[in-house]
Amino acid sequence: MTAATLRRRLPRRYPILLTIMLALAATCHSLASEAGSQRLSESALQRLKSEAGDISRLHTLVVAENGEIVLERTYAGPGSDQPANIKSLSKTVLAALVGAAIEQGVIEGVDQPVVDLLGPLVPNDIDPRVGDITVGHLLSLQAGLERTSGANYGAWVASDNWVANALRRPFVDHPGGRMLYSTGSSHLLSAALTQASGDSTLSLARQLLGDPLNIAIPAWLRDPQGIFFGGNDMQLSPLALIQVGELYRLDGVIDGTRVLPEGWVEASWTPRGTSAWTSDGYGYGWFVTRLGGEQAYYGRGYGGQALYVIPERALTVAITSDPMPPSPGGQFQQRLHALVETLLAPE
Template sequence: MLKTSLSRRSLAGGLVGAAAASLAGCSRAAQPPAAGAAESGRKPGLDGALLGQGVELASRLPQLRSMIVARDGQTAFERAFRGPSLDTPVNIKSASKTVLASVAGAAIARGELKLADRIAPILGPRVPASADPRVQQITVEHLLSMEAGLEPTSGPNYGRWVSSPNWVAYALSRPFVDEPGGRMLYSTGTSHILSAVLTAATGRSTLDLARDWLAEPLDVQIPSWSRDPQGIYFGGNEMRMSPRALLRFGEMHRNGGMSGQTRVLPATWVEDAWRSRGGRSPYTGYTYGLGWWIQESAGQPVYFAWGYGGQMVYVLPSLDLTAVMTSDPDARGVTGHVQALHALMDQTIVPAALRGA
């Protein structure tokens, strides 16, 4: 399950217990599905009773805006519970990091970058003269795996970072709290450095690359999003994609980089992105690959993108299962929401696939 311990437990204990409590406490008076909300009929391959239970629980989460569940390429359930439609691009917050990692994968496939490339020569004058000499050791892979060693700019440091006049220079000037290639240090600044590296290496904006290498072959929209004071597109936050676009993104990865008959990413890249580098979040216990979180759900390996507030893409290749959930990105004061989404996966959606297999 999506917790530090990988053993299955009942709803009475652990992370799932806390999540189940939050689900049970959801008001039945929550806002009903928006007018015109889409819902497909259930398809074979998922246990209808368990899926129905998950839908009922999901409908009572006031922060949840949409949910899509697909099995073996077939949409089994989709609904916009509230808020924008399933085709409206929404802020996916830090799930942007996973999309950005895929842009980097496409750049590597095209020979524009290598995982082993050191970033300082690519960035050139963007590296401040005052930066610690260890910046010279940071590679593209270190950025993707959150192992750059630099003090994170997320959490309590985020505000100072985005208020700075030069985001790339500020992130590169942070003190080293570990060596490059050391422990995982989750940081939006690290992802933003990757955006700058992509721009410097290709001579094209991150937006242009994302549209050309991902949006066009997936036949989805990626609207423009915010940029730093130097014009570098925000790497790691604020991207917008619709729930259905996120489903195509997740399905492409489930299919080893293929979208229909179109090769979007090499299969070897997807395998590498889903290989844990050994880094583990001290807050959740989850491991990390190249832009993807890695854990288990109901005993099955799950790879997921995770954005603040509950912007989720779950991919379980062993079950041919992909699920997307989007939530209010600006909600405050709602505790346990992401844990409740994990519980939906652990206790209803994944078991529905196991029983329907």
């Protein structure tokens, strides 16, 4: 809230109160900015540009510091303001949408059983333990059901009913057990959002994320029943991704409007499982790691799509890369980590 806004809202007979409130506001602003007091140097940005120029698959790189774009480069592919297929980075955006839906009362909370939300989409012949799977289990990829990703992905997306196919999978762990990376779990969230709201996931995303963040959310792939793909193939520009990252960096509040529930960011960035490939923690749609000695949170997608938030440095970084096979896999993700670390290196 600006000083001018305070003056408009306060009666003129309260000059002392106004002075106190302005002083408190200035103090709060100072404290909020303290995390970003270690400003990026020009040499750090030059190092980043040099390193990024050596990565042939890179399409775009955008860096924001304290909410301001300090680097915006397009090397290939669509520009930074154009939509790109963010692949499984969609899981991070979908998690934000679930949080926004909880804030608006579309979903009760993370402990709500998903079968209650899916209603008629639930087949009659499923394992009774499916009733124990909650919204939170799907967000943290701890449903316990056999994965639909990896070697199982092709058969799953070739099925005539993605929701039923995911729910009929055998249990390989209990709900809330180990992290099982499965796009089917994320797709169940999209179906749950559609059933609970009576609206499409696309329409809900535009209302609850697109409007408050002032970003465009184009349509993307749908399943055979017309449900928008949950957890893959969303189309967002790198600049739009920066806004999603900033929403989390600012604890779910944008321009004074609470978009995500209070405490959602902390809950999302609390590790609940561990990636079998990277050993990084995983919360609600976000991986948790340390980069350059700093706590870092990131979402990632096939082929080198990534979104990083480093709160203590007030940094948000969006990266898009060539999504076409063959994927460079985990080694390329480590190269993106190293790219971000060039910003964090001491001078």
